[in-house]
Amino acid sequence: xxxxxxxxxxxxxxxxxxxxxxxxxxxxxxxxxxxxxxxxxxxxxxxxxxxxxxxxxxxxxxxxxxxxxxxxxxxxxxxxxxxxxxxxxxxxxxxxxxxxxxxxxxxxxxxxxxxxxxxxxxxxxxxxxxxxxxxxxxxxxxxxxxxxxxxxxxxxxxxx
Numbered sequence: 001x002x003x004x005x006x007x008x009x010x011x012x013x014x015x016x017x018x019x020x021x022x023x024x025x026x027x028x029x030x031x032x033x034x035x036x037x038x039x040x041x042x043x044x045x046x047x048x049x050x051x052x053x054x055x056x057x058x059x060x061x062x063x064x065x066x067x068x069x070x071x072x073x074x075x076x077x078x079x080x081x082x083x084x085x086x087x088x089x090x091x092x093x094x095x096x097x098x099x100x101x102x103x104x105x106x107x108x109x110x111x112x113x114x115x116x117x118x119x120x121x122x123x124x125x126x127x128x129x130x131x132x133x134x135x136x137x138x139x140x141x142x143x144x145x146x147x148x149x150x151x152x153x154x155x156x157x158x159x160x
Contacts, residue, residue, distance in 0.1 A: 003029035004036055047094060047101045056100070061090055068110060071125035075118050085113050 001011050008031040015026040022041040028034070046059035065086045072082055089109045093101050107125075114122040 001027060001038060003031065003034055005029065005034040006031055008032075045099075047099055049106065050100050050102045052103060059094070059101075061086065064089065064106065064110070067125065067128075068114070068121075071114065071121045071128075072118065073124075075121050077118055077121065081117065085110075085117060089113060 002009050003011055008029055010030040011027045012030055013025050014028050017024050022039045025038045027036055048056045049059055050056055068082055068086055111126055114125050
């Protein structure tokens with residue numbers, strides 16, 4: 001690490017401490033004693049998001065957070081719970097190691113988590129994600145969430 005004052009690479013770590021997901025290090029230049037702080041974070045590669053039209057975009061956590069916040073507007077959901085939901089979706093999708101993630105996978109993951117969090121927020125998100133064109137789309141989705149979820153083996157028996 002180079003000293004920001006003189007550019008000398010002879011610096012010594014005086015103190016290290018974890019701060020969230022990064023490490024804060026207090027350093028001192030051995031040439032002239034200047035003290036400074038550095039932060040180290042793990043560099044992760046973010047996947048590309050493949051949109052429905054085939055276009056690719058960099059993963060943008062803030063865009064996901066804004067969409068979920070909009071769906072949760074005027075609902076009794078704390079910012080911490082919204083952050084937790086976005087963190088869970090982000091880690092679920094980025095931990096797969098895939099270089100590209102389809103936008104539909106992101107939308108489905110968010111809807112799955114929102115459905116357990118708040119029905120109104122779920123319907124709001126679904127209305128944008130599934131592009132409801134009229135009230136019929138809303139009614140169908142409301143009916144779908146009112147039905148009790150079946151066990152996976154029940155679904156298979158019914159489909160056969």
